[in-house]
Structures are given as C-alpha cells and as structure tokens.
Amino acid sequence: MNLCIVGAGYVGLTTAAVFAELGHTVDCVDRDEDKIRRLNGGDIPIYEPGLSELVEQNRKLGRLFFKTDVEQALRMNDVIMIAVGTPSGQDGSADLVYVRSVLSAIADTLSRYKIIIMKSTVPPGTGEWARQFLLDRGVAPELFDIVSNPEFLREGTAIYDTFHPDRIVIGASNPDAADQVRSLYYGIDAAVLITGRTEAEFIKYGSNAFLATKLSFINELARVCDAFGADITKVAAGVGMDNRIGSRFLQAGIGYGGSCLPKDVAALIAAAAAKEQDLTLLKAVAGVNHTQIDVYLRKLSSMIGRLNQTAHVAVWGATFKENTDDIRSSQAIALMEALTKQDCLVTAYDPLVAPSLQGVAWKSSALEAVKDADALIVATGWEEFVHCDWEEVKRLMKGDVVLDGRNVLNQADIRKAGLRYAGVGRP
C-alpha cells in the first residue's frame, strides 16, 4: 500500500519505518525542514533504540521517503496518517492546531477518495469534528473516511511495541475503511479491535489515564509505606501477583512524566469538563504526581539537614525515563528546578541530554557530577547508574546520601560503600 504519514516525530517516524519494513511504500512528511534534511542525510533526530537501522534499511530499499512538501505528498497518496503533536493548551485541553493545519492541507488537495487515519492522540469527538471540518471546507462526503487508529507505543521501546502491540484499535464508521486500515497491519500478530471512532478515541485516553492512576496509586501507597518503615517494592510485588491487578506499572518513583501521561490526563479532565463532568479521581491522580517531588525533597532535606544555598545536590538523569532523549514533562527536570528554586548548588549528568537550565551545571560523566556533592539523587533509571562504582562515588562525594528516585539501585552495594540509601517508599 502507498501511505503518507504526516509528522516525523516519535510516533510518525517509528510508524513510517515499521510500515515500510512491512512492505508498504511510505512518504513521511514534516514541515520541519531541518528534521527532514537530517533524515535524508541518514541522521535520526531522536534517540530510539533500533530506529536508525530500520530507517536506513528501508530508505535503501526504496520504501521510505522523507519530504517537506506536505501538499504534494497528500496529493500522491490515498492513505493519509496524521501523526502530528497534540500538546496541552493553557487549560489542559488538547491543542488541535497542528491537526487542524493538516486537515486544512487535506481539504486544499483532496480530489479523489482518501482514507484519513488519526494516529495522533485526540479527544473524544475529534474524528467527528474533523469530518465536519472537511465538509465545511467543501469536501464531498464520499471523498473521504476518517478512521481513528490510536497509538500505544512507549518511547525507548517504540520499535518493539509497534511490531508487537497488545492490540490494534481501529475506530471507523465505514467497515470498508476499517478493513483497509487493518490490512496496513498485515504481518503483525495482534488482536484487532474494531469500534466506533469516538470509542477508539476514548480507549486511548482511558488507557493512559488508567496507567497514570496505577502510578499515582503506587506512589501514594509508597508515601504510607515510608511512614510505616515498609518497603513498597515488596508490597508492589505482592499486590501485582493478583492477576486482576498485574505487576507492571507498579514501580514507585518520583512521579510519571513524558509527553503523554500528564498531557492526556489533563486533556481527558478538560474534555470531561466541557461536558460538565468532573473527573475527581483523575484530578487526584494528577495531584499526587504533582506533589511527589516535594515529598521526596523533604525526605532529602531531613537526611542532609538543609536544602539551601549551602547544599550541593548531584542529579543523575534528565530524560523522563531511561532509553529516550525526551525531556518533555520530565520529573527529573522538575526536580532540578525545585532544587535551584531553593538555591541549592546543582550538578547534573544524563547520558544523552544536557538541556539549558538556570542554576544547573552539567557534567560530562556521572562521577564528575557527584564530586563534592552532599547528596545524590537518581532521577532517571538509566542502566549506567544501576551499575556504577559506589566506592568511587563515596570517595568523590562530600556527603553520603543517595536518594534513589526510581527504586532501581541495589541498596546493599550502596550501604557497603559507606553511603546512606533512601528510596521511594523504602525504609
């Protein structure tokens, strides 16, 4: 099948590479000229394990193309997938400005039947709104179908997730259009769920909202475990053994971040509010996440006796989780901002990124970052931090406190090196 994917970001680029690998011919278009230039020069603008090889292979095979001329690509292809960003607006609602701009380009170019697949995460009702948008722009109703096909990949494992999804959700009002979209996934062994468009849009928000709920639940329980001197990792292991609950997404930490969970929880709350529904549970989920950093900074403060300009805190990790270069809504960044707000001296290191942050001195290695520090916080669970030389850390640090913000470290190794260990909900 010939396909045009609009947006060459984490989702568009990964999906383009995987569909090309499945044998389709894919035009991946983005209006960001620099991004497309880099892609055409063999340089992948994001860090995603396995993506570079897949892109290169399919470019060489003549199945994957990167272009900036959106209109031309829209004219040339009869299957169009929208994978542009849907960031949070001021009030938390999803800002559909990029989606609208793609729809506008589609309206300008559409002269024969097209299937328009909404891959971007959009609020319930957006498919219907998009249909009306095109009709209002004078496009004849028989010239298009809009199909919702939400994406569930995780950054860091995006290629694996796209080849091995738990399910493929296709929301369509025309069964023939749903079948066409299903045939795009030929070669992927996964359950396919065909629903109405609005239900598909809800499934995406419902999934992310549930994942966020699981995380805030375990993070709140971790606070109580802390108070009782119990270990949340052991509690989570036992709770997760119940198949109805499941063991995944129960790792307590300094909170969830990334470009999706915080944004999609906020967007669902806003979408509900527009229909006069108050999502009290989800508001609490966001609230727990919002205060999680403060809770553990208080713990740190009690261990080193102060959090002010005389405190030197080293932070390991800046990305919102390991194996990605994405810092959107990263709790690690929020933590550094909270520390600098208290005038602490902050030295930091991340294996992939060093974003400019006022008051943060970036170092070129993990060990360099801990030199003379009173305390170390591990804010992202990079493998490199798990396997570091704790004897050397102890030798370089002035103080002896290690706060494991992701519960990924081996406490015994740290204590053996003469350091004091504190985790999230761990005694």
Ligand SMILES: NC(=O)c1ccc[n+]([C@@H]2O[C@H](COP(=O)([O-])OP(=O)(O)OC[C@H]3O[C@@H](n4cnc5c(N)ncnc54)[C@H](O)[C@@H]3O)[C@@H](O)[C@H]2O)c1
């Ligand atoms: N990142 C994830 O892990 C993930 C997973 C599932 C779903 N989603 C959803 O997928 C969507 C895309 O997310 P992302 O992380 O890939 O975003 P991103 O910001 O990485 O990429 C979006 C791309 O779209 C391009 N773009 C914007 N407007 C355009 C236009 N009019 N024409 C051409 N290109 C345009 C931008 O230049 C950018 O390169 C969002 O709705 C997000 O919620 C993201």
Ligand SMILES: O=c1ccn([C@@H]2O[C@H](COP(=O)(O)OP(=O)(O)O[C@H]3O[C@H](CO)[C@@H](O)[C@H](O)[C@H]3O)[C@@H](O)[C@H]2O)c(=O)[nH]1
């Ligand atoms: O047990 C856990 C699991 C995750 N996290 C944190 O939660 C955040 C989100 O992690 P994850 O969900 O793995 O990252 P994303 O790549 O943002 O993926 C989520 O958001 C995507 C965009 O919508 C969806 O497609 C995915 O299914 C959904 O998992 C990160 O800060 C993690 O550190 C924890 O603290 N504990």
